[in-house]
Amino acid sequence: MFRRSHPLNPAAAVSASAEAYLVLQLGARRCALSCAAVREILPLPRLWRPPGLPRPLAGFLNLSGEAVPVLDLARLFGLSAETADAEAALYRHVILASPGPQGALPGLLVDRVLDLVRVPPAGLRPLAGDASLNGCAVAELPLADGFAHLLAPERILLAQEQARLATLREAAQTRLQEWGEPS
Template sequence: MDPADTYLLLRLGQRHVALPHIAVREVLPLPRLFRPPALPRSMAGFLNLGGAAVPVLDLARLFGLTETAEAEAALYRHVVLLKTPLLGLLVDRVFDLVRVPTVQLRPLPEALSLNGCAAAELPLQDGFAHLLAPDRILLAQEAAAVHSLQEMAQTRLAGWAEPA
C-alpha cells in the first residue's frame, strides 16, 4: 500500500478527524506551552522546540466545538506537529494510525467546510472521520496573524537566550 494511504486518527471531543500521515512530523504528549497575553482563544500557546517558537492551535476551539476534555482527560492530550508549516495542533487524543486506499475516500465539496479544510470522509469501522487538509486549516488572514504572533514569541525567546 502507498504511504500516502496512511492516516493519523485524532479525537476532538466525540468527533474523529484524520490527517495524512505524511504531513505529520511527530506526536507529542501535552508539553508545557507558553501563552503570552492577548492570544486568540483558538491558540493554545507556543511550544519551545529547541529554541524555536512553534505556534500551537487548539483544534477543537478553532473549529468551534463546544465539547471539552474533562480535567483528568485533558492531562493526556496530544500536540500533533505538522511538517509544513511547522505548526502544532492540540487534540484530545491521537488514537490510531490506519491505512485506507485512496479510492475508499469520499471527497467533500470545498463549500461544506470553512476554507475547504475537510477534504474527504475517511471510512472507519464505527463511522467516519473527516480528513483535514493541513494547508487549509487556517484562513489566509489567520495564518498571517499566527505568523506575526510567532515572530513576537520568537523574539521573546531569543531575548532569554542572550547573555545580559
C-alpha cells in the same frame, strides 16, 4: 518521532497501496490527518501563553529554541467543551505537521490520538470545497464504526489568520531569544 512503519492497529493494514491516516479525537468528533502530513506526535508538552492571544491559540512550544505556535483544533472548530476535565487533558497530543509549501505549519493540539488506519485511495469519499471553512476537510475517511473528516493542515487557517499567527510567532520568537524559555 512518529514511525509510519508501526501502525497502532496492525489489523488496519489492508494493502501496500493503502494510505496511512492518523485518527484524532476533537471534542465529540473524529478527524484524521494523512501520515504524510505528520512530522511528529508529542505528548502534551509545556506551552507558554502570553496574554492577549486569540482563544484558538493554545500557546507556544519551545522546540529547541524555536517558538512554535500551537492551535487548539477543538476550540478553533467550536468542538470543545469549556470545562475539560483534568484526566482527559492528560491524553492530549500536539501534532507537528510536515512543512508545507509555505514553510512550517503550527502545531495542532488534539484531544487524543486514537488510531492509525490504512485506507485505499478509492475508499475516501471526497468532500466539496465549500463543505468546510476554507475547504480544510477534504474527504470522509471510512472507519469500522463511522467516519472521520480528513483534514488538510495547510487549509486549517484562513489567509488573514495565517498572517496574524505569523506576527504572533515572530513576537514569541523575539521574546524567546531575549529572555529564554519562560518559567
